[in-house]
Amino acid sequence: MIAKNYPPLIIRKYLYLKTVLGQLIQTRGQLGVSRRGCSSMNPHLADCGETTGHYQGHNPIMRLSTPLFALLAVVLSAADRPNILFILTDDQGYGDVSAHGNPILKTPNLDKLRGESVRFTDFQVSPTCAPTRSALLTGRHEFKNGVTHTILERERMALGAATLTEQLQKAGYRTGIFGKWHLGDEAEYQPNKRGFDEVFIHGAGGIGQSYPGSCGDVPGNSYYGPTILHNGRFVKTSGYCTDEFFAQATKWIEGEVAAKRPFLAWVATNAPHSPYNARPEDAALYEGKGLGKDTENFFGMLHNIDQNVGKILAKLEALGVAQDTLVVFMNDNGGTAGVKVFNAGMRAAKGSPYMGGIRAISFWRLPGRFQPADVKALSAHVDFAPTILDLTGTTASATMQAQMEGRSLLPLLTAKVGQDVAWPDRTLFTHVGRWGNMLKGVDPEVGKYAQTSVRTARWHLVSAAPIPQPGQKAGGKKGKSPKSVAPAPQSPADIKQAQANWQLFDLSVDYGETTDVAAEHPEVVKDLIAKHDAWWKECRPLMVNENVAGPAENPFKVLYREQMRK
Numbered sequence: 001m002i003a004k005n006y007p008p009l010i011i012r013k014y015l016y017l018k019t020v021l022g023q024l025i026q027t028r029g030q031l032g033v034s035r036r037g038c039s040s041m042n043p044h045l046a047d048c049g050e051t052t053g054h055y056q057g058h059n060p061i062m063r064l065s066t067p068l069f070a071l072l073a074v075v076l077s078a079a080d081r082p083n084i085l086f087i088l089t090d091d092q093g094y095g096d097v098s099a100h101g102n103p104i105l106k107t108p109n110l111d112k113l114r115g116e117s118v119r120f121t122d123f124q125v126s127p128t129c130a131p132t133r134s135a136l137l138t139g140r141h142e143f144k145n146g147v148t149h150t151i152l153e154r155e156r157m158a159l160g161a162a163t164l165t166e167q168l169q170k171a172g173y174r175t176g177i178f179g180k181w182h183l184g185d186e187a188e189y190q191p192n193k194r195g196f197d198e199v200f201i202h203g204a205g206g207i208g209q210s211y212p213g214s215c216g217d218v219p220g221n222s223y224y225g226p227t228i229l230h231n232g233r234f235v236k237t238s239g240y241c242t243d244e245f246f247a248q249a250t251k252w253i254e255g256e257v258a259a260k261r262p263f264l265a266w267v268a269t270n271a272p273h274s275p276y277n278a279r280p281e282d283a284a285l286y287e288g289k290g291l292g293k294d295t296e297n298f299f300g301m302l303h304n305i306d307q308n309v310g311k312i313l314a315k316l317e318a319l320g321v322a323q324d325t326l327v328v329f330m331n332d333n334g335g336t337a338g339v340k341v342f343n344a345g346m347r348a349a350k351g352s353p354y355m356g357g358i359r360a361i362s363f364w365r366l367p368g369r370f371q372p373a374d375v376k377a378l379s380a381h382v383d384f385a386p387t388i389l390d391l392t393g394t395t396a397s398a399t400m401q402a403q404m405e406g407r408s409l410l411p412l413l414t415a416k417v418g419q420d421v422a423w424p425d426r427t428l429f430t431h432v433g434r435w436g437n438m439l440k441g442v443d444p445e446v447g448k449y450a451q452t453s454v455r456t457a458r459w460h461l462v463s464a465a466p467i468p469q470p471g472q473k474a475g476g477k478k479g480k481s482p483k484s485v486a487p488a489p490q491s492p493a494d495i496k497q498a499q500a501n502w503q504l505f506d507l508s509v510d511y512g513e514t515t516d517v518a519a520e521h522p523e524v525v526k527d528l529i530a531k532h533d534a535w536w537k538e539c540r541p542l543m544v545n546e547n548v549a550g551p552a553e554n555p556f557k558v559l560y561r562e563q564m565r566k
């Protein structure tokens with residue numbers, strides 16, 4: 001089920017077409033190649049598990065005649081190397097879509113996209129921002145990328161991690177990021193060093209943020225006319241942040257389409273993350289409903305995102321590439337300012353290991369190849385990279401292959417509605433991280449059992465013990481953490497390894513996690529705790545950002561000041 005076990009799609013295509021054409025020559029019959037009909041060469045079926053080495057041994061391409069090679073190159077159309085438009089919103093929740101049942105928010109363009117997509121209805125991400133982004137790009141859990149927080153150097157994606165975009169670049173794709181990066185603001189961590197050709201981003205985790213060390217944006221930056229780092233140079237924009245990111249992505253896509261190059265556009269909005277600051281006309285749509293200013297603005301920001309999604313999808317149609325472009329829409333963690341209105345029946349929100357903290361929207365549209373349907377299979381952000389590699393026929397580097405923990409979702413995406421697809425049960429780990437304070441010599445072991453969980457398709461084992469914050473007063477700094485993050489310990493006596501406080505939920509009958517059934521299923525609890533502890537042991541040596549001192553000043557500030565002098 002993992003992409004790395006399959007030979008490259010392109011080689012299989014050659015092999016298949018060679019076989020078909022060979023038969024054609026022999027029989028002088030009619031050529032009738034059907035994508036749906038080539039089940040024996042379907043790369044997504046379990047019986048196609050031959051290795052790349054096997055095909056290399058036969059050297060099939062080298063034995064093709066030149067005219068045949070040319071013919072096959074023509075047959076290998078854009079459909080074999082689809083473009084990818086990936087839209088990732090920040091702090092939107094699963095419930096913040098009207099088609100998911102939200103009684104107030106209206107998202108007509110997301111609803112339409114949903115109707116045209118495969119929807120993973122049990123799709124997990126991480127509880128906060130940077131962790132999810134690192135898992136998407138690497139195909140492995142964020143802790144193994146060194147990402148155990150969203151600030152204080154612990155948001156930096158380890159330099160030894162391979163990325164999806166590096167693989168795509170090598171395969172001839174063009175790659176662009178527009179909006180939020182949040183995996184390191186120092187030069188060597190920047191997206192242009194992690195597989196992106198085109199970079200149009202703000203710094204830190206949000207526009208205008210600044211923390212001690214490296215994580216910080218341009219000083220005084222605003223949602224209106226933000227200053228943006230564009231391929232190494234700061235540019236002053238004039239519009240609202242989300243509008244600017246979509247507009248730049250659209251412009252870049254137009255150029256790539258004109259140049260006939262396959263592309264991946266990574267559009268990651270900072271909205272609707274706090275501060276809740278919508279365009280006035282968008283917030284006004286939700287005034288007078290008793291929501292309060294924050295939620296009015298939060299819904300207004302989502303309205304604006306929805307409008308931009310509609311526009312960019314219309315642009316794909318206008319450019320004639322909608323049929324050849326995979327569109328994926330996702331959010332990066334559980335809900336925030338909208339959960340009081342609607343949380344799809346889930347427990348908790350962003351910053352929690354309960355399902356309300358980690359279940360995400362996951363729409364995948366590829367017209368003609370993916371039949372719209374709900375898919376219940378347990379799936380996750382770590383599946384994103386293997387799926388894109390599989391779909392595009394990209395051979396991953398040895399490092400990428402070795403690090404990926406996710407599965408290709410392609411068998412589920414390409415299945416016909418109602419078709420059964422083998423999807424063995426799996427174990428997924430969630431951990432909020434955020435323990436301690438760097439420069440205090442904190443051992444990550446203090447956080448082992450704080451805000452952590454283990455998932456299988458049916459079970460969710462959760463320990464929601466408070467996160468130890470040595471050296472801080474209870475509650476931490478006001479406004480720096482989401483309210484859903486557990487409060488800090490009350491006294492220095494609490495600065496010790498948090499005790500596990502396990503609860504077990506049967507998600508098959510209790511997705512809202514209302515009833516702890518740990519006492520009824522001690523064997524399940526024991527098994528999942530053992531898996532958790534083994535997983536934690538694997539992660540520890542890879543937590544490379546603990547207790548690391550960052551620079552005295554945010555690199556974005558330094559670079560900005562240097563460029564303003566010139």
Ligand SMILES: [Ca+2]
Pocket residue numbers: 090091128129273332333
């Ligand atoms: Ca987020």
